[in-house]
Amino acid sequence: MNSSAGSSINRAAVLGLSLWVGVLVLLSHWMGQQAHHWLPVQASNAAPLVDGLFSFETAIGTFVFGGVLSVVGWVLLFNRAEKYDATDAVPIEGNTRLEVIWTAIPFVLVMAIAAYAMQVSHRLGLVGPMEHIHAHSPIEMQGGYAGDRLPSEQIEVIARQWSWEFRYPGSNVSTTELHLPIDQPVTFRLTSDDVLHGFYIPAFRLKQDVIPGRAIDFNLTPTREGRYRLRDSQFSGTWFAANQADVVVESREAYDAWLKQAAAQPLQPGLSLAVQEYAERQQRNTSGWATVPPAPPPQVNVPGSSDLPHDA
């Protein structure tokens, strides 16, 4: 009698638990899909890889978090002491088998995530600057670049307090608005004139600190036409927040036309919101705290704009 009642309760418990796990799995899957919407548009070939990994981890994370919340919710609902019950619960001190299980499963899980992430990061070819690799990038070794699509021209990026300057040495053009051709691998040489900066284009999912005293080679391939923001991501002083520039990804033809037109323009001051605000601050004589003055705006062929609507 007792044993049959016990087994039917167990059967109900197993059934209920399986159902609940099923609900959690569905919810986790759904959250994994939602995760894509929390990120900006994908505008480089790195973006789908990063987003895929993030979606995967969101799903796993939802399952873990949902599981913990379920236990907490359950005990809050069903394991509360009765109002005047001062007695203790059944003293369960531990369970070695459970300890082994909940050590082993997370271990395997995080190591699997790490292995997946290493694979993605090698495919991204996010080589550190200490390995100054030009022709032999890991992407190429894995056949990521076709022979005829090797980086054709290196773009110099010069970060300052507080402006971004982009130079196209092959075309003799400089600008404060970065233009890139679509579907074409680009190589940058990142340098800083003063402090640390961060070269960060969220739509590309890529970021590299710019370190004074070093020239860092950095590769990427834009895959979507549009206008995106480049944001300084490593705190660089007073006008750090204003140290942004636009990145325009366009067709090869439009890009070539832009370069040609730009080369014909005379040099003029580029964009620097910091210089503008600093001048206003000097006039107002406001009582802010001490700041280094902004570097003069770089002399460029095309200042570009940072007021146009951007896609991300």
Add this chain to the structure above:
Amino acid sequence: MTIATFPPEPPPPPSWTRYLGFSTDAKVIGIQYIVTAFFFFLIGGLLAMVIRGELITPAADLVDRSVYNGIYTMHGTIMLFLFIFPVLNGLNNLLIPTMIGAPDMAFPRLNTAAFWLVPVFGTLLIASFFVPGGPATAGWWSYPPVSIQNPLGHLINGESMWILAVALSGISSIMGAVNFVTTILRMRAPGMGFFRMPVFCWTALAAQSLQLIGLPALTGGAVMLLMDLSFGTSFYRPEGGGDPVLYQHFFWFYSHPAVYVIILPVFGIFSELFPVYSRKPLFGYVYVAVASFIIVGLGLIVWVHHFFSSGVPQWMRDLFMATTMLIAVPTGVKVFAWLGTLWGGKLRLTTPMLFCIGGLVNFVFAGITGVMLATVPIDIHVSNTYFVVGHFHYVIYGAAVMGIFAAVYHWFPKFTGRMPYEGLGKLHCLLTFVGANLNFLPMHPLGLMGMPRRVSSYDPEFAFWNVIASLGAFLLGVSIIPFLLNMLSSWIRGPRATHNPWDAIGLEWLLPSPPPEDNFGEEVPTVISRPYGYGSGEPLVEHQAEIERRLQLQEAAA
């Protein structure tokens, strides 16, 4: 048997003015630490209100950009070095001697000196608001070269005062750590082997060992930074052949473990409180205790994950990703142990228990975003964005500060002799939990969208989540009011506490509330079983019934 005279007639209560002087009593010093810490918590919180006030609109319109940078720098510095470390050292002072049955800390005068350095460097740091040029504005990491730019060129400036304050804080913490480690290793009650020690003491031992290993790196790094700033050396100056990334290694070699120095004692608090309010033993005590030291070992080899994007080679990125992910395993062991403790218990949802449950939920969320951040390709996208700020505040406010509030409510009766009010406590808990989640959850979508941290202005597409975050922050600001009301009024005229109001097991609950100056004095009981014997009916110490009966008689007479 000497037990017959224990406890002695209590002497008249000492004057409250002892809290203002150089006391060597760990219980006085503990309260000095906690009260000082909460004073600076209010200042740091006020700065947070200014930050969120600025960020409620996209433009930099509330304060000047330089002022904003100074305020966020000082918010982080004050909250870490003047709130969270001191408040935890306060708990260490109160709990370690009473939990292990020691009369005081091993080096009482060193303890006094360690505490009194806190107001000294606190004053130094606050004074930096008033020097020409204003306080440090380079963030609490103080990365060179921006931190050594010194626009006015004065020898005494906000940044140099900041470095001195941080170095003094390091010295104070090392003095504290030497004391806590020695006390735990050498002064435990008879019969209290390591595996009969409460988990709070295990986590304190682990955390303070980390301080001893890690702090010299930060202090050395800070001294070199000061040399670069004030005396023209080139440790980190690229134009003189220095390397700015070197500083990042020194800084994070300590400052990542520092997060474990903060969270480990909070794990200890969870491990103490869940058994009391579930009326069950801690599930897998030995595993929980040992996991603390696995976290110490791993915590020392993860620091590079703070600058994956600053130019480290691929092998380093892979290695430090793997070590960082591994920390999830011992941490998971602890989380599962707490769930195992709750499971099938008889839960009493008191204020401390509610804070613990809220803190646990927030901590698990932070753990998940932590694994995401460890993943190099994701970290490349979200590092230095609001995603990190959100993750960090879930750990520090959502889990650590909630755990600290739980501890304050739980041990308040023991050390003040008064009961805190439950209604105000629960209101405080609710406001904290809702406020923290409203404040810090929106930071995750902001970071994913690409909003950098430390900005005084932002593009309009980020406005929606920032408004919600600011409203949450203001709610958190309000949540402090019931806390302060509760602490003040219950300390002054709250109902008197018995020696064990929560029916908890532990040496500290076998002392009167508040305990006499030398705790058990010469009559230290002999520990005969493991902690957390809820439901087993086994006594913790020899002659336990007699000790308790005498405490009850004494309370009845009072």
